[in-house]
Amino acid sequence: MRVILGLSLLLVSSQTLGQAILPGFDSQTLPRNDDDSTDLVSLGFTVNFFGINRSTVYVNNNGNLTFDQPLFEFTPFDLTATSRQIIAPFFADVDTSEAGQPVTYGTGTFAGRPAFGVNYIDVDYFVSSPEHNNRNSFQVILVDRSDVQVGAFDIVFNYDQIQWETGEASGSDANGRGGASARVGYSNGSGDAGTFFELVGSAVNGAFLDGGPNALVGNRLNSGVNGRYIFQARDGTVIAPNLFNEADGQWVNADPDFQGAGEGLTFDFFPSLELLFVAWFTYPLEAITPAQPGGVVDVGEPGQRWLTAQLDVVDNIAVGPVFSTAGGAFDAPRTDVQRSVQVGEMTIELNSCDSGNVTYNLFNGEITxxxxxxxxxxxxxxNVVCN
Structure with missing residues (x-):
């Protein structure tokens, strides 16, 4: 029994919820509880999860499914370093004992295929209280894809509202924020490369919340629906998403009122090398200093408007050096010798197939x-939609 005293209220402004969660999958109910699980439940079909055929699963109250045994842990652990066989749409301290709705589960269909789903709709966090008015609504669906090959399946995470990230026993404030924040992903428990995955934003305070930098309701993966993330399991392996695989081409500053010289980047990703080449052009003049008398920017040759970067890619984050190349700039005087000089560092993090963040540091930290x-x-x- 965990007891934490003290309560304050989080006032949540009215907002439109997401549209990712599907109806159904509610024929069975996990009774109201704190940290409990079901017995083994039939999926209605067989899945090949990293070489092991499974037809049953444990539904755990704390936002996850496990294949090996029930999971009562309420503080989310690192999915990239666990020995548990787990699929976690939102691993955090869900508490349905006093308020919100209990967890439901059952069979149904997804895109015409047999499926098993679990609903965490309007669920509360520890310590559960009727006075909480910030709740979460998310769903996990396992979809039979034996039409593709025996044992193949899809994992679907759906999110309509995420307004808390942690239970108070995991270090949150009374509003369910801060502390050991939620984790999203999966693992087969072996620790071997390619057998685990965590979504960017896992364990980062505020990241997954509505309006956060990695808001689950505002992004998507392998789907045209905001709040829906689809992972394919084929040949006994879940295909870990790398957003850079589909990112080649031109990206621009997202601010429609950006008043600089214009800003864009061209990506060219080499998966076998896990290397991203970036051509960075027309960066804002006011951000690139120090300037020489008369306003000439002191980066490479006078008038140069191009920098390049060669970034190492791990998951959906690319990090590496930024170079200025003299002798090849479009509007710079020609030189007899081309040379590249490192002028800084750059990090690019993709949050979805159509959004990301760039952070750069030039001139030994003078410009960040x-x-x-x-x-x-x-x-x-x-209105264009990526997949």
């Missing part, structure tokens, strides 16, 4: 800046 980027196509047509 972060800005949001979107594909050029989305600047031209804000």
């Amino acid at each position: 800046r972060t800005f949001e980027i979107i594909p050029f196509e989305k600047r031209v047509n804000p």
